[in-house]
Amino acid sequence: MGVEINAQQTEDSEYVNTVNRITLEVHKRILAPWLYSDFIYYLSCWRKTIHKCGQPYYIDFSNQVIRDRKQHYRNIKTGQNHEDVYLGKRKKMAFLDLLLECSENGGNLTDEEIREEVDTFMFEGHDTTSVAICWTLYHISNHPDCQEKIYEELQSILGDSDRSPTIMELNEMKYLERVIKESLRVHPSVPLIGRILKQDVQIDGYTLPEGLILTTIIPSIHHDEETFPDPEEFNPDNFLPERVAARHPYAYIPFSAGPRNCIGQKFAILEEKMILSYIIRRYKLHSSGIESLPGPDIILRSQNGFHIKITPR
Numbered sequence: 001m002g003v004e005i006n007a008q009q010t011e012d013s014e015y016v017n018t019v020n021r022i023t024l025e026v027h028k029r030i031l032a033p034w035l036y037s038d039f040i041y042y043l044s045c046w047r048k049t050i051h052k053c054g055q056p057y058y059i060d061f062s063n064q065v066i067r068d069r070k071q072h073y074r075n076i077k078t079g080q081n082h083e084d085v086y087l088g089k090r091k092k093m094a095f096l097d098l099l100l101e102c103s104e105n106g107g108n109l110t111d112e113e114i115r116e117e118v119d120t121f122m123f124e125g126h127d128t129t130s131v132a133i134c135w136t137l138y139h140i141s142n143h144p145d146c147q148e149k150i151y152e153e154l155q156s157i158l159g160d161s162d163r164s165p166t167i168m169e170l171n172e173m174k175y176l177e178r179v180i181k182e183s184l185r186v187h188p189s190v191p192l193i194g195r196i197l198k199q200d201v202q203i204d205g206y207t208l209p210e211g212l213i214l215t216t217i218i219p220s221i222h223h224d225e226e227t228f229p230d231p232e233e234f235n236p237d238n239f240l241p242e243r244v245a246a247r248h249p250y251a252y253i254p255f256s257a258g259p260r261n262c263i264g265q266k267f268a269i270l271e272e273k274m275i276l277s278y279i280i281r282r283y284k285l286h287s288s289g290i291e292s293l294p295g296p297d298i299i300l301r302s303q304n305g306f307h308i309k310i311t312p313r
């Protein structure tokens, strides 16, 4: 969005906590079909609960991000602000600037619609990736052989230097990519996706009627023995090119599939590689022996946290 929120400096972020509380409540609603009707939902105490979770704060936060960036954008246009890390050096616009430009140049986006886009990107962009990084670190800590291979690959690409990798170097990290993908297979950050049928669909002699809400349970697809023999085993070789080519393209869908799939998937993998390579180059991860258990939520968090021992290399 082009706005600094200093997430690295604050251990306890109200925004992150609010997102956690809201996603948990949304998941509870998914499991309570009697609350699917908006009429009942708004009458029930759940509405109040979501409010209590901090929904007003969440909306204010996004609105503030938009207001700040709007002001910044106007200052740039009127020549009052020449220094811009996002626009100046890289000559690339932040995503939010593009949205603002669209709306200011006679585009069709209302303030509300801009906020919804900002909410979607901020939510989809941070929680999914951070959870994926946590599960990957967890799996690496439990598989020293796999950790060694990642380290060797990083050494061969970056040697002993401690600078950040370039995009080209990130693309060379093939083994690390297989580890990231395998971790998303075993623990996909988004466990459920929903769709409403726009027309009747025939499956196995049954007619699923138009209007039906369908839920795809991604972990079930990823743990199908026919596609992944020994599905509970963490095995990055599942993503060797020949094995990927032999599978149905929808047998592995951590980023969903079809026209509404994840718009940030390539970015997410690069982001993960950047952070994971940074950690593995400097630290060794060791298993604590404590199993992390996925909890019920719309994001696949661990309900008991991630207990990993870390020592400097």
Ligand code: HEM
Binding pocket: 120, 121, 124, 125, 126, 128, 129, 132, 188, 189, 190, 193, 194, 253, 254, 255, 256, 257, 259, 260, 261, 262, 263, 264, 265, 267, 268
């Ligand atoms: C490991 C990280 C990520 C995972 C596992 C993930 C997963 C997903 C999934 C499963 C969906 C589809 C939901 C559906 O079909 O209903 C989705 C949609 C989306 N994701 Fe991601 N995502 C990740 C990272 C990101 C990042 C980094 C961004 C943005 C920078 C992002 C932006 C979006 C957006 C905007 C959508 C909605 C697309 C649409 O509705 O057309 N995601 N993501």
